[in-house]
Amino acid sequence: MHIDEIQNGIVIDHITAGKSLEIYHFLHLEELDCSVALLRNVVSQKMGRKDIIKIDQVLDIDLGVLGYMDPNITISIIKNGQKVDKFHPELPEQICDVITCKNPRCITSVEQEIKHIFKLTDRERRIYRCIYCESEAKKKF
Known part of the structure; x- marks a missing residue:
C-alpha cells in the first residue's frame, strides 16, 4: 500500500484501533475537497494496532476535542513537507x-x-x- 506524502496538512496518529471512522465523521472530513487517507489497524510497536488519518489540507478546526475522544492521539502539523509541530491534545476544560x-x-x-x-x-x-x-x-x- 502506498500513501503519498503530505505537503501541507495534518496527521492524526495513534488513534485507538477502530476509532478513526468516528473521528472522520465527527470532523466532517467527508465534506473536504482534498485527499484524506484513513488507515485502519496499522501495526504499531507501541500500541499493537492503531489507526491513522492523513489530511492533505490545513484545517481551521478545534483539534482539542480529540483529546476527549481518544487520549492516545498525537497530532502532527505538516508544512512544505516538513513536520512543524507535534502534540498530544489535552482534555479541554x-x-x-x-x-x-x-x-x-x-x-x-x-x-x-x-x-x-x-x-x-x-x-x-x-x-x-x-x-x-x-x-x-x-x-x-
Whole structure:
C-alpha cells in the first residue's frame, strides 16, 4: 500500500484501533475537497494496532476535542513537507455539542436550541458534567 506524502496538512496518529471512522465523521472530513487517507489497524510497536488519518489540507478546526475522544492521539502539523509541530491534545476544560445530556429533566432536553455544554470536573478520571444540571456525561467515544 502506498500513501503519498503530505505537503501541507495534518496527521492524526495513534488513534485507538477502530476509532478513526468516528473521528472522520465527527470532523466532517467527508465534506473536504482534498485527499484524506484513513488507515485502519496499522501495526504499531507501541500500541499493537492503531489507526491513522492523513489530511492533505490545513484545517481551521478545534483539534482539542480529540483529546476527549481518544487520549492516545498525537497530532502532527505538516508544512512544505516538513513536520512543524507535534502534540498530544489535552482534555479541554469545556466541550460544546460533542456529547448530549441524558438527564430527562435537564433544560437541554426541553429546549432544543440550547447548546449541550459540559465542563471538565475530574481530569484524572476524565469526567465531564453538564453545566445546567451537573449530570455526569456518559462516555460517547
